Amino acid sequence: MEYIKKIFQYAKPYKGYAYLNIISNIFYALFGTLAFVSLMPMMKVLFENQEPVTEKPILESWLTIKDYFQEYSNYFINTYINKVGVETTLMYLIGLVIATFLLKNLFGYLAMYFITFFRNGVLKDLRNDLYKKTIELPISYYSEKRKGDTIARISNDVEVIQGSFLSILELIVREPLTIIFTLITMVLLSPQLTLFVFIFIPVSGFIISRIGKNLKKKSERVQREQGAFLSIVEETLGGLKIIKGFNAERIFNDRFKNSTRRYFKFSNSLLNKQNLASPMSEFLGIVVIAVLLWYGGTMVLENTLEPEAFLVYMGLAYNILTPAKAISKASYGVKKGNAAAERVLEVIETEPLIKDRPDAIYKKDFTEKLTIESVSFKYDDEYVLKNFSLTVPKGHTVALVGQSGSGKSTIANLITRFYDVNKGAISIDGFDIKNISQSSLRGLLGLVTQDSILFNDSIKDNMLIAKENATDEEIVEALKIANAWEFVKELPLGIETNIGDSGNKLSGGQKQRLSIARAVLKNPPIMILDEATSALDTESERLVQNALENMMKNRTSVVIAHRLSTIQNADTIVVMSKGEIVEQGKHQELLDQKGVYYGLVEMQSFQ
Incomplete structure (x- = not known):
């Protein structure tokens, strides 16, 4: 129950609905019992097996309430028979039965009505917090996690928790109250018969608890496997070109089938055990009712119990079966919900490795320089940057070049603080x-990556990510600077055109120019270009290069590139190898040295 208690913290804003649900459930349980009791006066009229009471009885003590109720109902029926006749009295009594059943179902509906707002509100807030934490957690967190598992937690696990909330409120309010009110009435009708019911409830509870003992573990396996096959789906959709290009459909088909086969096996085990609770509790109830029929029937034959009281008693005894079954199912729901809550809270309670310090400053501008001082960094065990130092004055363009794996993109990840350095420091002015808030730090930075990350939305909405209140004129101007307006204006809806999933309605060059336009619209003082032109063809590169040159004027830029055309005009070119600087200078100076840079150019590594 530990995790469910934590989830209940989300119920505080909706406690009003919870109180209304509880009140409605109390009346539901009360009228549910009275509905059966209201049958008794009608049966007295039908059986006519009692001497009429002509004087209104008086309740002398709560200990004699049973006798008082019988005498008063006898008096009430006899009075009405004398006034309006037997048939009309019977109609009144039938109306009383209908009214009590109507009130029972009315309050049952109101209970469900209020609980709907309660649990959907909790669901909304929990899902919002989970998504918020998903965005807040650093990129390093997801390098070790499957995306499909995260999706499963946001979708399926939260739904399971929602269902368990309804189960808990039924478990602690409606069904127990129904049982309590029914048992009190049964005791008043026949204490001897009720003894069997008191024996049945704990025996049934013990058997059902044994059945559901390891339900939480089984539920965890189901939820974990669901995350696994969702991950396969996510990876398949993301890499469909590669799968088809390498004729790997069978491989991924087999992976998915293996995962769904495990899910099939785990789900069957879970549901079969869960479904055993209801028939088991009903069977145990029927066994007790059979005993009650024998014992109660004997009492009726011996005239120690009235026939109408016995029939009402049997109805009440069967009335206990429904809440007993609901409690058993609800207890299963709690165990299943506990497993789901554990998975959800694991994400929500994860402390991000990268977070703002309490005294972090909000830096609004960039005035002097960007400094990387003696930085060493490793993703796992081996350092990919070793004692790296670099100063980038304001207004300068610094290019980082080198073979793949030399640590270039790692520099971009560290400047943007997607990762924190292990040794050394990066400073701005x-x-x-680490002493600057992440939001203000990234507000100073513009980022264009090798992979054009666009969203399934319009061009305009993709641009507004950079500047939420930008006007259409500002968007068009940014598109023109990035040489993207020439194709955008030809689209059917212009900037309102939807570009599809990951922008796949556009060519690679068009997507990259949109990414650059988005960075232009943001207009940050520091621009980071991580191999921004590597995905472009020659014609697109020429168009984009002019845009990049215009964008980088009077702006501090860190350019990571393979192509000579991107970096030959840089103020400083830094040549990297295995996480260290091996050469540094201007384009022509490095060529004249005929060192590593010269070798890279000769091998046309930038082409």
Whole structure:
């Protein structure tokens, strides 16, 4: 129950609905019992097996309430028979039965009505917090996690928790109250018969608890496997070109089938055990009712119990079966919900490795320089950057070049603080970026990556990610600077055109120019271009290169590139190898040295 208690913290804003649900459930349980009791006066009229009471009885003690109720109902029926006749009295009594059943079902509906707002509100807030944490967690967190598992937690696990909330409120309010009210009435009708019911409830509860003992573990396996096959689906959709290009459909088909086969096996085990609770509780109930029929029937034959009281008693005894079954199912729901809550809270309670310090400053501008001082960094065990130092004055363009794996893109990840350095420091205007709030740090930075990351939305909405309140004129101007307006204006709806999943309605060059336009619209003082032109063809590169040159004027830029055309005009070119600087200077200076840079150019590594 530990995790469910934590989830209940989300119920506080909706406690009003919970109180209304509880009140409705109390009346539901009360009228549910009275509905059966209301049958008794009608049966007295039908059986006519009692001497009429002509004087209104008086309740002398709560200990004699049973006798008082019988005498008063006898008096009430006899009075009405004398006034309006037997048939009309019977109609009144039938109306009383209908009214009590109507009130029972009315309050049952109201209970469900209020609980709907309650549990859907909790569901909304929990899902919002889970998504918020999903965005807040650093990129390093997801390098070790499957995306499909995260999707499963946001979708399926939260739904399971929602269902368990309804189960808990039924478990602690409606069904127990129904049982309590029914048992009190049964005791008043016949204490001897009720003894069997008191024996049945704990025996049934013990058997059902044994059945559901390891339900949480089984539920965890089902939810974990669902995350696994969702991951396969996510990876398949993302890599469909590769799968088809390498004729790997069978491989991925087999992976998915293996996962769904495990899910099939685990789900069957879970549901079969869960479904055993209801028939088991009903069977145990029927066994007790059979005993009650024998014992109660004997009492009726011996005239120690009235026939109408016995019939009402049997109805009440069967009335206990429904809440007993509901409690058993609800207890299963709690165990299943506990497993789901554990998975959801694992994400929500994860402390991000990268977070703002309490005294972090909000830096609004960039005035002097970006400094990387003696930085060493490793993703796992081996350092990919070793004692790396670099100063980028304001307005300068610094290019990082080198073979793949030399640590170039790692520099971009560290400047943007997607990862934190292991040793050394990165500072802006003398302020360590660890002392600057992440939002203000990234507000100073513009990022264009090798992979054009666009969203399934219109061009305009993709641009507004950079500047939420940008006008259409500002968007068009940014598109023109990035040489993207020439194709955007030809689209059917212009900037309102939807570009599809990951922008796949556009060519690679068009997508990249949109990414650059988005960075232009943001207009940050520091621009980071991580191999921004590597995905472009020659014609697109020429168009984009002019845009990049215009964008980088009077702007501090860190350019990571393979192609000579991208970096030959840089103020400083830094040549990297195995996480270290091996050469540094201007384009022509490095060529004249005929060192590593010269070798890279000769091998046309930038082409």
